[in-house]
Amino acid sequence: MNRVKVWLYALLVAGVAIAGLRAHTMGLRAGAAASLDARLEAAVAQVGASTRALAREASAAAALAARDAALVEALHAKEPAPPPPLRGKRGKPAPLSAADEEAREAALREAARAALSAAEKTLGFDLPDATVVTAGNREWLSRKGQASVAEGEAMAYLRGAIAGKARRGWVRLNGVVFHAAASPAGEGAGLVVLVPLDEAWTKGVAGATGGEATISAPEVKTVSSLAADAVQPFAGWTLGADAAHDVGRLGSVAVSLGPVKLPKLPQPWGGAAAYRARAVPLDGVKNGFVVLAVPTAAPFGAVAAFHYRALAVVVGLLLVGVALGFLVRPRETPATVPDALVAAAARIERGDFAARAPSLAGRLGTISAALNKAAELAGPAAAATSVRAPDPEEFVRPLPGAPAPRGAPGPFEAAPVSPSPPPAAAAPAPFQAAGDEAPGDEETHWQQIFQEFLRTRASCGEATEGLTYEKFRLKLEGNKGALVSKYGCSTVKFQVYVKDGKAALKATPVR
Numbered sequence: 001m002n003r004v005k006v007w008l009y010a011l012l013v014a015g016v017a018i019a020g021l022r023a024h025t026m027g028l029r030a031g032a033a034a035s036l037d038a039r040l041e042a043a044v045a046q047v048g049a050s051t052r053a054l055a056r057e058a059s060a061a062a063a064l065a066a067r068d069a070a071l072v073e074a075l076h077a078k079e080p081a082p083p084p085p086l087r088g089k090r091g092k093p094a095p096l097s098a099a100d101e102e103a104r105e106a107a108l109r110e111a112a113r114a115a116l117s118a119a120e121k122t123l124g125f126d127l128p129d130a131t132v133v134t135a136g137n138r139e140w141l142s143r144k145g146q147a148s149v150a151e152g153e154a155m156a157y158l159r160g161a162i163a164g165k166a167r168r169g170w171v172r173l174n175g176v177v178f179h180a181a182a183s184p185a186g187e188g189a190g191l192v193v194l195v196p197l198d199e200a201w202t203k204g205v206a207g208a209t210g211g212e213a214t215i216s217a218p219e220v221k222t223v224s225s226l227a228a229d230a231v232q233p234f235a236g237w238t239l240g241a242d243a244a245h246d247v248g249r250l251g252s253v254a255v256s257l258g259p260v261k262l263p264k265l266p267q268p269w270g271g272a273a274a275y276r277a278r279a280v281p282l283d284g285v286k287n288g289f290v291v292l293a294v295p296t297a298a299p300f301g302a303v304a305a306f307h308y309r310a311l312a313v314v315v316g317l318l319l320v321g322v323a324l325g326f327l328v329r330p331r332e333t334p335a336t337v338p339d340a341l342v343a344a345a346a347r348i349e350r351g352d353f354a355a356r357a358p359s360l361a362g363r364l365g366t367i368s369a370a371l372n373k374a375a376e377l378a379g380p381a382a383a384a385t386s387v388r389a390p391d392p393e394e395f396v397r398p399l400p401g402a403p404a405p406r407g408a409p410g411p412f413e414a415a416p417v418s419p420s421p422p423p424a425a426a427a428p429a430p431f432q433a434a435g436d437e438a439p440g441d442e443e444t445h446w447q448q449i450f451q452e453f454l455r456t457r458a459s460c461g462e463a464t465e466g467l468t469y470e471k472f473r474l475k476l477e478g479n480k481g482a483l484v485s486k487y488g489c490s491t492v493k494f495q496v497y498v499k500d501g502k503a504a505l506k507a508t509p510v511r
Contacts, residue, residue, distance in 0.1 A: 002328060003325035003326065003328040004325075006321060006324055006325035006328050007321065007322060007325045009321065010317070010318055010320075010321025010322060010324075010325070011318070011321075013317070013318075013321070014314055014315075014317065014318040014321075017314045017317075018311070018314060021307065021310050021311060021314065022268075022269060024310075025268060025269060025303060025306070025307045026269060028303045028306065029269075029272065029300060029303050032296070032299035032300055032302075032303055033276065033296075035299065036244075036276040036294050036296060036299065037244045037276060037278075039209070039210065039211065039294050040211070040244050040276060040277075040278045040292055040294055041278075042209065043205075043209035043210075043211050043278075043292045043294070044278060044280055044292060046205065046208050046209050047205055047209075047213070047280045047290050047292060048280065050201075050204070050205055050208070051179070051280075051282075051290070054179055054195055054197075054201070055168060055179050055181070057123070057125055057127060057195070058127070058168075058179050058180075058181040058193050058194075058195040059168055059181040059183075060119070060123055061116055061119045061120060061123060061127060061181070061193050062181035062182065062183045062191060062192065062193040063166075063181075063183045064118075064119035064122060064123065065112070065115035065116045065118070065119040065133065065183075065191055065193065066115075066161075066183035066184060066185040066190070066191045067185075068111075068114070068115030068118060068119070070111055070114060070115065071111040071112060071114070071115040071135060071185060071191070072185055072186050072189070074107055074108055074111040074135075075108070075111075075135060075136075075137045075185055075186060075189035076137070076186055076187075076188075076189060104140075108135050108136065108140070109134075109135075111135065112133045112134060112135040112191060113133060115133075115135075115191070116131070116133045116193060127193075127195055128195060128196055128198055128200060128201070130176075130196045130198055131193065131194065131195050131196065132154075132173070132178070132193075132194040132196075133191065133192070133193050133194070134154075134158060134191070134192050134194075135185060135189070135190065135191040135192075136158055136162060136189070136190065137162060137188050137189040137190075138162060138188045138189075141159065141162060152171070152172070152173060153171035153172060153173070153180070154171050154173045154178070154180060154192060154194060157169075157171065157180045157182040157192045158182060158190060158191075158192045160182055160190070161182035161183055161184050161185070161190025161191060161192055162184070162188060162189060162190040163190075164184045164187075164190075165182075165184070166182060166183050166184065167180070167181075167182045168180070168181050168182075169283065169284040170282045170283060170284045170285045170288065171194070171284070171285070172217065172219060172220055172285060172288075173194060175219065175220055175221040176196050176197075176198070176220065176221065176223075177196070177197045177215055177217055177220055177282060177285060177288060178194035178195060178196050178197070179194070179195045179197070180192055180193070180194050181193045181195075197215050197223065197290070198223060199223050199224075199225075202214065202215060202223055202224055202225045203225045205225070205290070205292075206225035209292065209294075210294070211292055211293055211294040211295075212224065212225050212226045212275075212292070212293045212294070212295070213225050213290060213291070213292055213293075214226060214231060214234040214235070214237075214290070214291040214293070215288075215289075215290060215291075216234060216235055216236060216237040216279075216288070216289050216290075216291050217282065217285050217286075217287060217288030217289070218236075218286065218287050218288075220288070222234075222235040226293075233247045233248055233275075234247070234277065234291045234293060237279050237287075237289045237291050238287075239277075239279065240279065241278070241279040241280060241281045241289060243278070244276050244277065244278045245276070245277050245278070246273030246275070246276065246277075247273060247274060247275040247276070247277045247293065248273060248274030248275055249271055249272075249273065249274055250267055250271065250272045250273060250274045250296055250297060250300055250301075251264075251274075252264035252265060252266055252267075253265055253266075253267060253300075253301045253304040253305060253308075254301075254305075255304070255305045255308045255309065256305075257309060257312055262308070265304070265308055267300065267304050268304055268307045268308070269307075272296060272300045272304075273296055274295065274296060274297070275293040275294065275295055275296060276293070276294050276296060277291055277292065277293040277294075278291075278292050278293075279291045279292070280292065337364065338358065338360065338364070340357070340358045341357050341358060341360065341364065341367070341368055341371075344356060344357035344358070344368075344371060345357065345371055348371060348374070348375050348378075352486055353375045353376075353378045353486070353487060353488065354375070354484070354485050354486045354487050354488040355375060356372050356375065357369075357371045357372050375488075376488070442491065445493070445494075446472075446473055446476050446494070447469065449476070449494045449495075449496060449505070450469050450472045450473070452496045453472070453496050453503055453505065454467070456496050456497075456498060456503035457502075457503040460498060460501055460502055460503055462502060462503060476494060479492065479494075479507055480492040480507075483507055483509050484509070487509045489509035489510055489511050490510060490511055491509075491510050492507050492508065492509055492510065493507070493508045493510055494506065494507055494508075495508070
């Protein structure tokens with residue numbers, strides 16, 4: 001395995017790991033979102049229970065206060081007679097003075113508050129400090145200057161109670177959402193109790209649900225348990241109350257790798273919402289909601305931190321793979337070289353250019369052909385410069401069966417082949433080229449060489465007894481075969497010359 005394979009393998013493993021990490025991270029985030037939605041579902045149930053409890057308390061307090069004896073007496077007491085008309089004028093009596101009307105209003109307010117306080121004590125609970133209670137009768141409604149009750153939805157509840165109808169529901173008054181509970185207080189009189197959804201209520205809901213609560217409704221001041229800079233996405237809620245929604249964007253997350261704290265990093269894979277939110281509608285208030293929100297920073301931050309730690313592990317493994325790749329040394333499996341090719345190469349290396357490598361396939365075939373081509377080209381060049389008989393000792397040893405001459409080393413001696421001719425005194429006639437002779441003339445050539453060899457030995461005073469043509473011919477055939485095998489030539493020409501006072505033969509390869 002070479003380093004490129006190690007690097008590719010490391011990249012493949014890192015890619016698979018990152019893909020798996022992404023899928024796992026998204027799965028963890030989906031699980032965290034499901035957990036947050038479960039919390040929101042519980043918070044919705046808690047808000048429902050809280051609003052129902054508030055409505056029950058308001059209804060019970062209104063019903064009990066409407067039976068308060070002091071309040072009923074104040075509502076049904078005869079009003080002071082109006083002053084008579086001025087002398088000399090006819091028409092209606094003069095209206096009550098402003099002081100009389102203010103006194104009458106103050107008496108009713110005090111009676112209503114006292115009745116509500118008594119009802120709270122009797123029922124064993126305390127309504128919020130911002131609770132509003134108003135009582136009135138037909139005469140009160142017929143007068144002008146009803147400054148104690150604002151015009152709007154709350155006034156309709158009081159009119160219904162004076163008309164003898166009890167009523168419950170959510171109303172808006174002076175930019176605040178109230179739960180209104182109206183009860184008749186005898187014939188032609190009634191009382192309405194308005195319990196607000198204020199900041200204390202939203203904080204109570206937030207504490208009970210572990211999230212945040214916001215009152216959102218048109219023409220109503222937003223009330224929320226959130227900080228002022230975080231309320232805006234929930235004010236003027238328009239996403240309905242059918243399901244949970246993502247709100248806002250979660251910021252960077254702090255990640256630490258052991259003792260090392262990394263700079264804040266963005267949320268992975270497209271970011272995450274800052275809140276999961278769901279709204280509870282307020283019946284009777286158009287577009288009025290209690291918006292519940294749970295922050296995602298803790299669960300999604302844990303998922304993001306896990307993701308970056310795992311990613312750091314993957315990157316570390318990738319770097320280890322890259323480093324291991326640098327340590328790997330390429331290793332190629334040596335090819336199996338046939339023994340015949342090795343032997344031919346060894347012979348050519350020693351100068352035996354007659355050697356031929358076997359025919360092979362593939363890369364070894366290319367090498368074999370190259371060796372043969374090189375030997376074929378090198379053979380004639382080597383022969384033209386310095387070709388010697390294959391075994392000079394064969395010419396100095398006596399021929400088999402021939403008596404050794406007295407004082408002579410032997411009848412034959414190889415002469416080195418060189419481009420310069422032998423001395424003029426002993427130079428034989430030049431040979432013909434291989435193509436100048438017809439096939440079969442080699443035997444005639446050898447017989448001529450034999451006769452010339454005998455004459456030269458005799459002229460040099462060497463013995464010729466026992467030297468027959470058959471033995472001479474065998475020696476020439478042996479030398480020819482050796483030279484043909486070594487140089488790859490077509491034939492060999494021999495010449496007789498005198499060397500050191502003795503007859504000798506020179507063999508010349510001919511292509």
